[in-house]
Amino acid sequence: MVYIIAYLTAHKGKGDDVVVLAAPLIEATRREAGCITYDLYRKPGDPDALVFVETWKDKVAVDAHFEEPHLKAFQSAMADLLIEARIELVSPEKVEVL
Template sequence: MVYVIAYLTAHAGKGDDVVALAAPLIDATRKEEGYISYDLYRKPAEPDSLVFVETWKSRAALDVHFAEPHLKTFKAAMADLLVEARVEVVHPEKIEVI
C-alpha cells in the first residue's frame, strides 16, 4: 500500500470553492481500481487549509489515478484557487514529495 497526503492552501476565502470542485473528483476517484480510501479534510480554524488523505493498493494504481481525466480537470481548476500545494506519497520505505 501507498498513502498520499496532499496539503492544499487556497487563497483567502476560496476554501469553499476548492471543496465544491473536489466533490466530483472524490466521487470519480472512489470508483477507480486500486482505491482504498480518499478523503478531504479542512482545518476548522483555517477553512482555506485542506488536506487530502488517500490510500492506494500500489504505486501503480496511484500512477493510473494521476493520469485520470477527473484529476487533470481538478488540477486545472485549482490553478487560480491555490496559494500552495504539497503532495507526499508515503511508501513503507520512503516519502516522495511531488
C-alpha cells in the same frame, strides 16, 4: 499499500470553492481500481487549508490516478484558487514529495 497526503492552501476565502470543485473528483476517484480511501479534510479554524488523505493498493494505482481526466480537470480548475499545494507519497520504503 501506499498513502498520499496532499496539502492545499487556497487563497483567502476560496476554501469553499475548492471543496465544491473537489466533490466530482472525490466521487470519481473512489471508483478507481486500487483506491482504498480518498477523503478531503479542512483544518479547524482555517477553512482555506485543506488536506486530501488517500490510501492506495500500490504505486501502480497511484500512477494510473495521476493520468485520470477527472484529476487533471480538478488540477486545472484549482490553478487560480490555490496559493500552494504539497503532495507527499508515503510508502514503506520512503516518503517522496511529488
